[in-house]
Amino acid sequence: QSVLTQPPSASGTPGQRVTISCSGTTSNIGSNIVNWYQQLPGTAPKLLISSTNQRPSGVPDRFSGSKFGTSASLAISGLQSEDEADYYCSAWDDILDGVVFGGGTKLTVL
Amino acid sequence: QVQLVESGGGVVQPGRSLRLSCAASQFTFRTYVMHWVRQAPGKGLEWVAGISNDGNKKYYADSVRGRFTISRDNSKNTLYLQMNSLRAEDSAVYFCATDSTPMLVVGIFDHWGQGSLVTVSS
Numbered sequence: 001q002s003v004l005t006q007p008p009s010a011s012g013t014p015g016q017r018v019t020i021s022c023s024g025t026t027s028n029i030g031s032n033i034v035n036w037y038q039q040l041p042g043t044a045p046k047l048l049i050s051s052t053n054q055r056p057s058g059v060p061d062r063f064s065g066s067k068f069g070t071s072a073s074l075a076i077s078g079l080q081s082e083d084e085a086d087y088y089c090s091a092w093d094d095i096l097d098g099v100v101f102g103g104g105t106k107l108t109v110l
Numbered sequence: 111q112v113q114l115v116e117s118g119g120g121v122v123q124p125g126r127s128l129r130l131s132c133a134a135s136q137f138t139f140r141t142y143v144m145h146w147v148r149q150a151p152g153k154g155l156e157w158v159a160g161i162s163n164d165g166n167k168k169y170y171a172d173s174v175r176g177r178f179t180i181s182r183d184n185s186k187n188t189l190y191l192q193m194n195s196l197r198a199e200d201s202a203v204y205f206c207a208t209d210s211t212p213m214l215v216v217g218i219f220d221h222w223g224q225g226s227l228v229t230v231s232s
Contacts, residue, residue, distance in 0.1 A: 035218050044205055047210075050220070051218070096171075098157055098169050101157060
């Protein structure tokens with residue numbers, strides 16, 4: 001049971017816009033930044049979005065993040081086949097005094 | 111190019127111990143907070159532990175507190191995870207990762223190693 005809640009799966013067709021949600025509480029998302037990671041099959045995770053809505057160098061601007069209250073979202077516009085991967089949200093938790101992750105969302109490009 | 115190379119994984123019996131290492135290079139290791147994150151087969155990511163750049167402050171997930179110890183040797187640019195009293199549910203790929211901001215614990219993992227597989231089985 002993950003502290004942050006994500007839908008287990010999402011899907012879209014090429015060119016579409018998809019969003020992945022991440023729900024938490026006041027001790028994590030509600031009071032701290034949210035980060036998103038992309039994990040391609042058989043590889044280590046890669047930082048996709050940091051500090052809720054900042055893209056590290058090299059991440060296409062098709063990826064964007066947002067937060068409202070105790071929930072956050074990752075949006076992917078202009079969906080491409082190479083976006084098919086697992087996506088994880090994370091945040092620091094002030095009560096647990098550590099990082100918490102969502103359970104991950106498997107994105108399928110139809 | 112930041113490099114993180116984990117080693118020390120393998121098959122171990124329940125109740126035994128194992129120590130993982132993470133050799134860091136191509137960045138100023140002593141200025142960065144470091145973390146361990148694990149992923150059980152077919153499962154999601156789970157943060158395990160973090161350590162301040164000077165090694166004086168350590169953070170643990172409840173699932174490993176009291177059994178695992180994170181440490182670092184800045185003279186050797188190496189991060190460690192001592193795992194004692196191992197259980198079947200500790201079986202996972204263990205990744206080491208850098209925190210993004212020098213000397214600050216922010217929980218943004220901007221560089222990852224390739225992972226080291228630990229299997230706890232009799």
